[in-house]
């Protein structure tokens with residue numbers, strides 16, 4: 001497919017998402033809040049990323065290191081802010097710390113230490129979010145809610161990292177009411193961390209299926225893939 005034939009569906013979906021965000025913000029008295037639309041571009045082609053970029057999207061999320069590095073090299077002339085949002089193993093920390101602007105999936109001290117160790121000074125601090133296993137799923141990564149404050153303390157002491165907030169991926173297939181409840185628990189955790197003195201500004205929650213509920217409960221970053229780029233293969 002050519003870039004032109006890819007364009008229209010992406011541009012249409014993107015404007016729908018943007019209109020929905022505006023409407024939801026109005027419904028929940030959040031008109032004055034900045035909410036970052038993170039376009040999740042895993043599995044998408046470079047041309048697809050460029051289409052969203054040319055439509056004004058500046059923040060993109062990637063899950064797979066090799067795929068992300070290839071896109072970054074091809075898109076080096078852009079002003080994209082790259083967020084790593086995939087599971088993070090220790091052996092990937094060096095490359096992630098040297099290429100990304102943000103890592104949203106810090107869920108243990110070991111990984112935070114490695115990111116800190118490998119962050120090049122010249123790049124400035126790496127922005128990080130702590131991933132919380134809010135639905136308490138054995139299969140999901142993320143720190144338990146009860147351990148969040150301890151990890152905040154450890155991460156905020158590490159050189160080369162800037163603790164920006166919390167991130168969560170709740171269980172799939174929840175009802176609207178269940179999503180609201182889970183996102184509200186995240187909001188409370190977030191406020192608890194801020195009350196404890198951590199100057200966080202980012203609560204990353206909500207994907208294509210549940211971002212309205214996330215905005216209603218206080219998300220400051222929503223991570224949208226298929227609602228922008230179409231269904232993934």
Ligand SMILES: *Cc1c(COP(=O)(O)O)cnc(C)c1O
Pocket residue numbers: 040042063085086169207208209223224225226227
């Ligand atoms: C894939 C992914 C998303 C986007 O999912 P969609 O349902 O396509 O919007 C958001 N966050 C994370 C962590 C992901 O892995």
